[in-house]
Amino acid sequence: MRPMREVPSALLARREELLRRMAGRQVALFLDYDGTLSPIVPNPEDARLSDAMRATLVTLARHYPVAIVSGRDLPVLRGFVGLEGVYYAGSHGFEIEGPGGQSFELEEGRALVPELDAAQKELAAGLEAIPGAKLERKRFSVAVHWRHVEVGRAGEVERVVDAVLARHPRLRKSGGKKVFEVQPDIDWHKGRAVQWMLRALRLEGEAVLPVYLGDDLTDEDAFKELEGRGLGLVVRGEVERPTAADYALADVDEVRQFLELLITRAGGTVR
Template sequence: MRPMREVPLALARWEELSRRLEGRRVALFLDYDGTLTPIVPNPEDARLSEAMRTTLVALARHYPVAIVSGRDLPVLKGFVGLEGVFYAGSHGFDIEGPGGRSFQLEEGKALLPELDAAERELAAGFAGIPGARLERKRFSVAVHWRHVEEVRAAEVERVVDAVLARHPRLRKGGGKKVFEVQPALDWHKGRAVHWLLRALGLEGGDVLPVFLGDDLTDEDAFQVLEGRGLGLVVRGEEVRPTAADFALRDVEEVRQFLERLITRTGGTAR
């Protein structure tokens, strides 16, 4: 477990951060929920603001951009709706980009029938827990418990753990008021970033991968890029263990940071 530490705010330390960008080809990897859009009670309401959409359009003209999310790939593409960027859905199990380039982890595809069975068992287990909601994605089943009474929160996890005990080839991931039942494979957002860097021809030492994310699942990407790239955690006032280098307070600071990348002197284009 990493120690709790105060991560410096990116905008307050912009000159220091900007020096790390000098002479480097920057590639942007962006989480969606909690990073490009605020966390909302109903996940289907997490839409890009017009200001953020405008920023992303401009950003993609200057830098390679990939959206890396736990969202199902078709949902993610529908929410963002931009051409010329890569999309990595289901925590990187399902990737698609311009020119027809795509990737699906074969080991993950082999476990789809087991995910189907787990989904049915989870639905039966949550039938008596008001507020619990399942969201089936191609490579995972999300268990949303934001609207479950606090006294029954532990019961939600017990149901998930009981189902996983019957399906040892699946594992439990976590997020903000959500559990993810997914293939128990060595694949996550960090591995997806590595794949994307190779696919985009951005493995050279002159490239600086920059990852922005807010959730525990984004720590995999921060750790993979530690010492190699730059991680920025969107954390509000929360202080938690993180491998990120800098912090942003909220989605608006994310937008301001991206705007500074667009306008910075000497910004390296594609």
């Protein structure tokens, strides 16, 4: 993966280059939610779209195929975004819903829901003595948030998670911004979900340019999946890390500016 400092800014250094790469092709957009469309906030339930971002997404979806891809539960994600005419991929793509009722749920993941139930109970017991640790149950994962845990005790949280996983070898741990995700240990992630949606939308040909925007480690799977056939844009936020993305955006505000650039490219305006 490319070191962050070598990833050019999509809006500053390489704006014209980026537009040239899109020329003559249909752009399909895949957008992470937290840290991309909405800023990272102390309480995940407060991560709401700004009025400006919502207006941008409404207009964007009139001109391009749009999918929102998130680690959040599908009903929660759909409730936060609240737009018709877009695809939603929740739980890192384990469940997908599109316009007109089209839906997908990974069968192998569904079979492991009872094991996730058991792991959730064990995690709750193990984390009870660690102030600030918080569990968030999703249909296909259990998120262990440690944003509010004392810095010196963060390692304790991970040890509890690892101990539970040792008793549940069919589950795995993935990481994010001050969160551990306990998920089914299946070769499925945001990148696989993007490929599924491209097939479902019949957007697999050379005339289509898939573009993925995301800020977290889980978005790297999508960046890698699109290498050589699409474009990845990483949202830097406050953390610099290696990435497989092609370009960078500084923050949520630059994401909105980039999306507005695409709207202008398509001959539209944000109202």
